[in-house]
Amino acid sequence: xxxxxxxxxxxxxxxxxxxxxxxASCDGCQLSVLNLEDDLLALGSAVDIAxxxxxxxxxxxxxxxxxxxxxxxxxxxxxxxxxxxxxxTTTLITIGACATAGGIQALRNWADVDAFKQAxxxxxxxxxxxxxxxxxxxHVRVDFELWGCPIDKGQLLRVITDLVAGVxxxxxxxxxxxxxxxxxxxxxxxxxxMPCMGPVTRTGCGAICPSMGRDCYGCFGPVEGPxxxxxxxxxxxxxxxxxxxxxxxxxxxxxxxxxxxxxAMESFKRESDAWEKKT
Amino acid sequence: xGKEDVKxxxxxxxxxxxxxxxxxxGAIARVEGEGALRxxxxxxxxxxxxxxxxxxxxxxxxxxxxxxxxxxxxxxARICGICPVAYQMSAVHALEQAFGIRVPGPIRxxxxxxxxxxxxESHALxxxxxxxxxxxxxxxxxxxAKDHRDAVARGLRLKKAGxxxxxxxxxxxxxPVSVKVGGFSRVPTRHELQGLTDELLWARDAAIETVQWVxxxxxxxxxxxxxxxxxxxxxxxxxxxGPIRSSRGLHIEACDFEHHFTESQxxxxxxxxxxxxxxxxxxxxxxxxxxxxxxLSPLAKHAWEETRLGLTILxxxxxxxxxxVEILFALEEALRVIQxxxxxRSPSVSVTPRAGVGMACTEAPRGMLYHRYxxxxxxxIREAKIIPPTSQNQRRIEDDLRAFVPQVLSLSTKKAALxxxxxxxxxxxxxSCATHFLRLEVCEAAT
Numbered sequence: 001x002x003x004x005x006x007x008x009x010x011x012x013x014x015x016x017x018x019x020x021x022x023x024a025s026c027d028g029c030q031l032s033v034l035n036l037e038d039d040l041l042a043l044g045s046a047v048d049i050a051x052x053x054x055x056x057x058x059x060x061x062x063x064x065x066x067x068x069x070x071x072x073x074x075x076x077x078x079x080x081x082x083x084x085x086x087x088x089t090t091t092l093i094t095i096g097a098c099a100t101a102g103g104i105q106a107l108r109n110w111a112d113v114d115a116f117k118q119a120x121x122x123x124x125x126x127x128x129x130x131x132x133x134x135x136x137x138x139h140v141r142v143d144f145e146l147w148g149c150p151i152d153k154g155q156l157l158r159v160i161t162d163l164v165a166g167v168x169x170x171x172x173x174x175x176x177x178x179x180x181x182x183x184x185x186x187x188x189x190x191x192x193x194m195p196c197m198g199p200v201t202r203t204g205c206g207a208i209c210p211s212m213g214r215d216c217y218g219c220f221g222p223v224e225g226p227x228x229x230x231x232x233x234x235x236x237x238x239x240x241x242x243x244x245x246x247x248x249x250x251x252x253x254x255x256x257x258x259x260x261x262x263x264a265m266e267s268f269k270r271e272s273d274a275w276e277k278k279t
Numbered sequence: 280x281g282k283e284d285v286k287x288x289x290x291x292x293x294x295x296x297x298x299x300x301x302x303x304x305g306a307i308a309r310v311e312g313e314g315a316l317r318x319x320x321x322x323x324x325x326x327x328x329x330x331x332x333x334x335x336x337x338x339x340x341x342x343x344x345x346x347x348x349x350x351x352x353x354x355x356a357r358i359c360g361i362c363p364v365a366y367q368m369s370a371v372h373a374l375e376q377a378f379g380i381r382v383p384g385p386i387r388x389x390x391x392x393x394x395x396x397x398x399x400e401s402h403a404l405x406x407x408x409x410x411x412x413x414x415x416x417x418x419x420x421x422x423x424a425k426d427h428r429d430a431v432a433r434g435l436r437l438k439k440a441g442x443x444x445x446x447x448x449x450x451x452x453x454x455p456v457s458v459k460v461g462g463f464s465r466v467p468t469r470h471e472l473q474g475l476t477d478e479l480l481w482a483r484d485a486a487i488e489t490v491q492w493v494x495x496x497x498x499x500x501x502x503x504x505x506x507x508x509x510x511x512x513x514x515x516x517x518x519x520x521g522p523i524r525s526s527r528g529l530h531i532e533a534c535d536f537e538h539h540f541t542e543s544q545x546x547x548x549x550x551x552x553x554x555x556x557x558x559x560x561x562x563x564x565x566x567x568x569x570x571x572x573x574x575l576s577p578l579a580k581h582a583w584e585e586t587r588l589g590l591t592i593l594x595x596x597x598x599x600x601x602x603x604v605e606i607l608f609a610l611e612e613a614l615r616v617i618q619x620x621x622x623x624r625s626p627s628v629s630v631t632p633r634a635g636v637g638m639a640c641t642e643a644p645r646g647m648l649y650h651r652y653x654x655x656x657x658x659x660i661r662e663a664k665i666i667p668p669t670s671q672n673q674r675r676i677e678d679d680l681r682a683f684v685p686q687v688l689s690l691s692t693k694k695a696a697l698x699x700x701x702x703x704x705x706x707x708x709x710x711s712c713a714t715h716f717l718r719l720e721v722c723e724a725a726t
Contacts, residue, residue: 024335027311027709028360028453034408035452037439041431044421055408056419057308057700074335104357107342116341121551122544129336150360150453208450212457213626214464217353219454256347261357 002143003166004065004090016164019051019064021085023071023078024105024133028150029096030054030070035153043157046164062088066163068156072098072133074105079130079139086140091163094136095156097149097261101221104149106133106264133264144169149219149261152204172203175223175234176216179207188215195243195257200234200267221262236271251278299326302684304696309409309419311361311709316699318684328680330673330703343663348374348460348632348654355650355665356454361404361709364397364445365643366665367458368519369650374460376534377637377654378630385623386462387519392616393448393458394518394641395609399441399482400452401644402564402602402609405707406493407434410599413701414496430492433485437606440482444475444613462627472617479614486607487582493603494586498596499698501683505593505675507566508555510642516574516608517567519641524570525555533640536649542666552674553666559674562646563706564601565592576611579604595679595705602707632658643668645707669708676706 004016020030034055036043043049050060067089073079086092094100102109108116113131117124136142146155155171162169176198180187185207188194194215198207202220209216223234236258243249243257252275259272302318312334319327339358346354351370356363368390375381382390407430408420417423424431442452448467449455457463508529512521524530531539542551554560568575568583569592575583583604588597638651646668653662683702687695 022313024337026357026360026363028357028363031311031360031404031453034404035438035442037435037442040435041421041424041428044424049421052419053306053308053313054311055309056422057412058418058422059306059308074337078335104339104342104354105337108338111342113338116338117336119341119344120336120338133337149357150451205451209456209464212450212465214456214459253347256350260350260353 002090003163003168015046015048016065017050017060017063018047018066018068018160019062019085019089020049020054020068021051021070022054023069023082023099023136024074025071025096025098025103027054027070029099029146029148030068032095032151032153032156033068036157039157043160047160064089065091066160067092068095069093069099069136070095072102072105072135073139074108074130074133076128076130082136082139091143092136092140093144093146093159094142095146096151097147097219097221098133099136100145100147101262102133102135102264104261107259108133109264110259135264146171147202147220148204152206155204173223174203175199176201176203176205176207176210176220179203179205180210183207183211185210188213189242189247193247195247195249195253197239197257199239200236217260218257218268219261222265222267224265224267234267236267237274240271240275251275255279300688300692302692302696302699304700307700307703307708309412309704310707311359314703314708316680316696316703318680318699320684320688323685323688325681325684328677328684330677330680340663340665343652343660346660348652348658348660351652351660352458352460353454353456358665358667359709360453361401362397362643362645363454364393364449364458365641365648366650367455368394368641369639369643369648369665370652371458371460372519372639372641373637373650373652374654375630375637376639377635377652378460378633379635380461380628380630382462382628383623385621386466386627388616388620389448389463389466389623391518392613393445393455395613395616396441396445396448396452398609398644399606399613400438400445401441402606403434403438403441403489405644406489406599406602406606407431407438409707410602410704411493411496413704414493414498414599433488437482437485437489440478441609443478447471447475459627461630462623462625464626466623466626468622469620472620476614476617479610479617483578483607483610483614486603486610487578490582490586490600490603490607493599494588496599498594499701500594501596501686501702502591502593503595503679503682505566506555506558506560507569508560508562508671509566509570509647510640511570512574514574516571516576516612517642519639523640523647525560526566526569529555533649534638536638536640536666537651537664540649540666540671542670551670553671554674559678560671561675562668562671563598564605564644564646565595565598566646567642568592568601568604575604576608576615578611579608582607595702598705598707632656636662645669645709646671667709669706672706672708676703676708 196215197218355366510517510521511524
């Protein structure tokens with residue numbers, strides 16, 4: 001990835017210029033920036049927040065050293081806009097499941113969008129919408145991905161801090177299971193027979209769901225880091241079989257587990273498609 | 280760079296003739312989601328007001344069909360990162376109505392508590408970070424902090440107190456994970472909850488200061504004769520339940536919502552607008568306060584009366600005060616629930632699905648949020664309908680602008696646009712909530 005270099009103070013500013021851009025999304029990942037609370041004002045001093053419409057009316061043009069991109073591409077003009085963002089950006093970071101994996105709205109990828117339009121709008125002819133919801137990486141080069149629905153604000157702060165320091169950011173990419181073990185959680189699959197997606201899902205949330213007494217639903221996406229990463233590739237087949245044979249889920253229920261917030265990611269998609277044939 | 284700039288919007292259009300003037304805001308800042316405004320004036324009269332929404336449609340109501348009812352709270356939360364609890368609450372209440380179940384007292388109280396947390400974080404976000412900069416003359420809160428560091432720090436800590444309570448009950452503050460049909464996946468012990476008390480007591484004091492602070496802001500003179508609509512139960516300030524009332528005498532149950540409130544797609548804008556018996560109405564903090572002021576908690580009631588604003592709430596620029604009074608109320612209510620809390624025997628009641636239809640309306644931070652689901656005997660969703668508050672207020676915002684624009688016409692186009700943008704922000708419009716909204720066509724105004 002390209003790490004932005006600190007600017008020459010003689011050019012008027014030595015701070016990195018940050019832009020926050022939104023595509024199809026719920027705003028929750030941008031909100032994670034504002035939710036930095038204790039660190040927000042420090043962040044505002046460390047970087048120049050040049051473009052962040054949700055937080056400031058002062059919308060400055062590019063170029064940007066860092067772009068945080070929220071949301072997926074679902075409209076023809078957004079497919080053009082992301083090219084413009086990329087052109088003006090040194091380090092482009094996707095924030096969250098929509099930008100990184102297509103998001104929950106990628107459920108349309110299995111459906112007839114015209115039928116969707118007719119279900120929601122009285123006059124569907126007015127709506128310009130692509131038939132798919134796709135991650136940013138389908139359209140432009142992405143330098144770094146932050147996973148999660150929403151992202152973890154600690155991870156966000158970590159990555160920005162690394163970039164400000166000129167360091168290549170790294171985040172853990174092992175499965176939620178490992179985090180559960182570290183937290184001392186009782187396994188909800190083994191103890192309660194819940195269809196937990198933790199074994200095939202990327203860590204980063206802090207194993208919130210099992211800690212709250214329920215099954216993980218895969219919002220940080222499949223464990224698909226470098227091949228050296230633990231749990232790679234995610235053994236979705238084995239987990240799906242366990243859901244079906246061990247926990248008694250019927251095929252449509254297995255399908256739904258894999259076809260969720262990050263269901264458009266290849267390994268989850270392959271699994272849900274395989275179970276669709278059995279329904 | 281190609282035709283599209285990074286904002287992706289054509290920020291203004293050429294003025295059409297000598298007497299025609301277009302006031303355009305390319306992208307409304309400090310709102311959740313993306314929208315723009317276009318006002319066309321001819322011969323001193325407002326010809327057209329369009330609140331244009333750029334937010335791409337995401338089709339929640341369509342892809343909910345075929346999902347299992349147990350998945351609904353996790354899915355609908357994703358409509359809005361600022362008020363996910365509201366979506367979860369309306370969903371679980373509607374589904375519980377369809378299945379004919381009621382949750383016991385302690386779970387009901389915890390639902391009020393988690394809603395308090397969301398009101399605190401969402402309202403504090405709006406009051407301090409999105410709205411106050413308008414009154415004090417800044418582009419945003421980070422900018423404002425240079426001169427008003429203490430106030431911004433207070434706002435951030437207040438917001439954090441809400442987020443902390445929310446994360447404590449829900450696992451995380453954005454898209455909490457513990458809410459389910461029938462209750463929660465986990466409930467706290469009494470001891471755990473009491474650990475939050477000190478920070479909430481600090482926040483309660485900060486909320487009193489907030490009310491005084493925002494009541495002192497200078498506000499433009501502007502009054503409208505609103506129809507207020509909100510939940511208004513007999514014996515408490517509303518969150519999850521109660522009949523829907525209006526200031527013009529409406530009194531209905533949530534299940535009759537669609538008989539009185541109608542969504543329509545207007546040709547010029549292609550966005551769904553909601554109307555009450557054909558007219559615009561106001562939902563949100565000002566409406567709730569107007570219809571429920573007598574049911575406020577003691578300190579909130581006192582703080583509200585101290586402002587001596589009373590019916591001047593009819594000035595939309597005073598909604599920042601209403602929102603701040605509600606922060607104070609939510610903190611008092613949270614402390615009350617924590618004080619009285621007894622851990623329920625089970626975190627949720629068992630749920631057996633049955634075929635049927637359920638409707639519910641709860642009070643999202645921005646106003647009434649209505650959900651209706653049709654479910655089959657396996658618990659699979661067969662139909663979903665969601666009417667978010669910003670969709671309900673959209674027509675009202677346009678009506679306000681139509682009345683407001685003449686008084687800013689003497690200003691430069693840039694200043695007039697800024698004044699209009701400030702009026703829109705009074706509504707705390709959450710465009711991401713707009714499950715139905717879509718990009719509007721740019722209509723060429725007739726000259």
